[in-house]
Amino acid sequence: xxxxxxxxxxxxxxxxxxxxxxxxxxxxxxxxxxxxxxxxxxxxxxxxxxxxxxxxxxxxxxxxxxxxxxxxxxxxxxxxxxxxxxxxxxxxxxxxxxxxxxxxxxxxxxxxxxxxxxxxxxxxxxxxxxxxxxxxxxxxxxxxxxxxxxxxxxxxxxxxxxxxxxxxxxxxxxxxxxxxxxxxxxxxxxxxxxxxxxxxxxxxxxxxxxxxxxxxxxxxxxx
Numbered sequence: 001x002x003x004x005x006x007x008x009x010x011x012x013x014x015x016x017x018x019x020x021x022x023x024x025x026x027x028x029x030x031x032x033x034x035x036x037x038x039x040x041x042x043x044x045x046x047x048x049x050x051x052x053x054x055x056x057x058x059x060x061x062x063x064x065x066x067x068x069x070x071x072x073x074x075x076x077x078x079x080x081x082x083x084x085x086x087x088x089x090x091x092x093x094x095x096x097x098x099x100x101x102x103x104x105x106x107x108x109x110x111x112x113x114x115x116x117x118x119x120x121x122x123x124x125x126x127x128x129x130x131x132x133x134x135x136x137x138x139x140x141x142x143x144x145x146x147x148x149x150x151x152x153x154x155x156x157x158x159x160x161x162x163x164x165x166x167x168x169x170x171x172x173x174x175x176x177x178x179x180x181x182x183x184x185x186x187x188x189x190x191x192x193x194x195x196x197x198x199x200x201x202x203x204x205x206x207x208x209x210x211x212x213x214x215x216x217x218x219x220x221x222x223x
Contacts, residue, residue: 017050040079048086067172127181139170140209
């Protein structure tokens with residue numbers, strides 16, 4: 001893990017957007033198409049705003065969420081909605097988007113289908129993750145039903161996790177897919193998440209799922 005500290009969040013967001021653009025451009029030099037996996041939530045929004053205007057061969061980029069709540073794509077809590085509104089909104093609108101939620105499917109059926117569907121797009125070329133103060137990443141929540149299976153080395157690409165106390169079932173890329181990304185970036189802000197990161201580095205993935213993806217990752221942090 002490489003920890004990169006920034007004097008403020010605004011500078012971090014601009015720098016991370018530039019770094020991701022560079023990673024995508026490098027991958028496009030040697031691959032016919034590339035896969036870019038990104039989180040939802042509010043933290044990466046400014047990164048997406050900047051990155052969406054970068055001119056590169058977006059028509060050769062496949063964008064997918066790292067995880068998704070089982071809600072329709074226009075729902076206010078949908079990660080797909082944020083990604084479409086903030087990332088795929090300018091030059092990047094030419095990219096292909098792989099949604100995890102499909103009307104009429106069950107979460108388990110969708111996870112099985114998606115595991116097969118995204119196989120040709122693996123490994124992920126460029127990955128952006130967030131992390132919660134509880135040390136979860138994507139939808140790999142400590143102790144949640146389904147997370148042990150999603151952390152397993154032989155897990156399928158996509159798994160169903162049912163976080164306790166949360167209103168929606170989640171679909172998430174599993175640890176082996178996230179950890180196998182060729183360029184891994186984790187974006188965090190605040191003293192509480194910095195402290196959580198330090199705890200996670202000394203913990204086991206079962207109690208700190210983000211630990212499963214720290215090796216080789218660049219962690220970007222600002223207060």
